[in-house]
Amino acid sequence: MLSAGFPAIHAVGRASAQAPRLAEIRWSPRAAAGQLPQLVIVGKGVCFDSGGLDIKPASGMLLMKKDMGGAAAALALAHMLMDAQIRANVRVLIPAVENSISANAYRPGDVLKTRKGLSVEVGNTDAEGRLVLCDALAAADEEPCDLIVDFATLTGAARVALGPDLPAVFGSCESIVAELAAIGAAEADPIWPMPLWMGYDDELASKVADLNNVSASPFAGAIMGALFLKRFVTVNPRWIHVDLFGWNPKERPGRPIGAELQSVRSFYKYLVGRFGADA
Numbered sequence: 001m002l003s004a005g006f007p008a009i010h011a012v013g014r015a016s017a018q019a020p021r022l023a024e025i026r027w028s029p030r031a032a033a034g035q036l037p038q039l040v041i042v043g044k045g046v047c048f049d050s051g052g053l054d055i056k057p058a059s060g061m062l063l064m065k066k067d068m069g070g071a072a073a074a075l076a077l078a079h080m081l082m083d084a085q086i087r088a089n090v091r092v093l094i095p096a097v098e099n100s101i102s103a104n105a106y107r108p109g110d111v112l113k114t115r116k117g118l119s120v121e122v123g124n125t126d127a128e129g130r131l132v133l134c135d136a137l138a139a140a141d142e143e144p145c146d147l148i149v150d151f152a153t154l155t156g157a158a159r160v161a162l163g164p165d166l167p168a169v170f171g172s173c174e175s176i177v178a179e180l181a182a183i184g185a186a187e188a189d190p191i192w193p194m195p196l197w198m199g200y201d202d203e204l205a206s207k208v209a210d211l212n213n214v215s216a217s218p219f220a221g222a223i224m225g226a227l228f229l230k231r232f233v234t235v236n237p238r239w240i241h242v243d244l245f246g247w248n249p250k251e252r253p254g255r256p257i258g259a260e261l262q263s264v265r266s267f268y269k270y271l272v273g274r275f276g277a278d279a
Contacts (some may be wrong), residue, residue, distance in 0.1 A: 006095075006135040007113040008120065012128045013097030015052070015105035022136065025078065025092040029085045031278055037146035038089045039081075039271065042136045043074025044129045044152035045096035052099050052125030053107055066259060067129070069246025070152035071096065077151075077264045081271060085278040088271075093140055095132035099125070111209045115139060116232050121206040123214035129154050130228045131213055137232040137239075147176075147274075148239045149267065150229070157221025158194075158243040166192040167244035167263045170226040172233070176240060176270075184266040191242070191263050194222060201227050242267075 001010035001020050013020025023045075028036065046067040050056060056064070071094045078092045106112070110122045112131065116138040120131065129152050140148050158168040169191045171177040177193045184191040200223055203215040211231060215224040226241050233239040248260040 005115050006139075007115070008131045008135045009095045009097060011106040011110070011112050012052075012099055012131050015102040016098035016100040018047075018098060020095070020097040020132075022139075023092075023094040023096060025090075027078070027082055027090045029087060029278060031085065032089075036087060036089050037275060038091060038143065039086075039275070040091045040093065040140040040143075040145050040148045041074045041078050042093045042133060042140055042148065042150035043071035044068070044133055044150070044154065045071035045094045046129055046132065047096060047098050049099045049126070049128065050101055052128060053101060053105055054125040055101065056126060063247060066247050067153050068096075069244060069259070070129075070150070070154075070242075072246065072259070073151040073242070073244065073261060073264050076261055077267055080264070080268050083279065084268075084272055086272060086275050087277060088146065088275040091140070091143075093136040095136045097128075097132055099128045114232070118211065118231060119209040121209040121212045123212045123216075127213045127225075130225055133229055134232045137229060141233045141235045145236045146238065148233060148236055149242070150240070151242045151244060151263070153246050154243045155222045155225045157225075159245055161222060162192050164245040164247065164249050166190055167242050168192055168194045168222050169240065169242050169263070170194050170196050170223075171238075171240040172196070172230070173238045173240075176238065180240070180266055180270050183269050184263065187265050187269060189263060189265040191266060194226070196226055196230060197223055198227070200224060204228055
C-alpha cells in the first residue's frame, strides 16, 4: 500500500495480522461501442473495527463484523449493473482493512499522509473509515468520471439522526440526491438527503496538518464525515456519499435480524435510467 501510494489505507490496516489491501475491478459492457462514461463505485471494507487504540467498549464491538457493509453494497450494486450490461465503464474500489491493535497501530495525534497530498491529524482512531475511503476516493478522482458513488457504514451520528432504516445521502449535486430520494420512496428502499453544510467545514481544522479526521464539536457528526470525504473529490463534479447502517436490528416479515442491503435497489434503478442497459 505504501509503495502504491495509499498511505492512509496502510496506516489504518497495518496493525492487523492480515495486510491492508485495495481491491480494484474494472469492467466494460460486451457491446461497448465508442467512448462510454465512467462510473466509479467505492465501498468501505473495514472487516472488523475494534476502534483501534481509541478502543470501543465491548457493546460497541458486537456488530463490528458488519463494518464492511459499504463494501458489500458496492460489490452487490456492481454485480447487478454488470448483469444488466449497463452502458458505462464500471470501476470498483474496495479498501479492505481490519482496524486492530498492536505495537505498530496508528495512534491519536499521528499525522498521516494521504494519496491526495493532504495531511491528516488523527483525532480519533475509531474514525478510520473516512481515512481508508479518502485514499480510495482520491484514486477515483484521478480519472474523468461521470459519477463517483461511495457506500460506508461511516458514522453513529447518522443512526442517531435517522435510525437504522434510513441511509443518509450527501452529494455535490443536489438534483441527483433528490432524484435518488424519489426513486427510493417508490422502490421501498428509502434514503434520506442530508446537507453538505459548508459552514461546518472549519470544524475539521488542525494546527499541525491540513485537516483533522474528526471535529472538536459534538454536533453534526454525519455531516462532518461527509465534509471530510469531500476534500478528496476535487476534480470530478458529481459525487454521492451514502452513510448506511447495513443491518436489520429487529425481526420483520421477510427481514430477519442481520445484514441488510440498503439503498442498492434505488441506486440500481437510478443508474440504469441514467446510463441505459442492454439486458
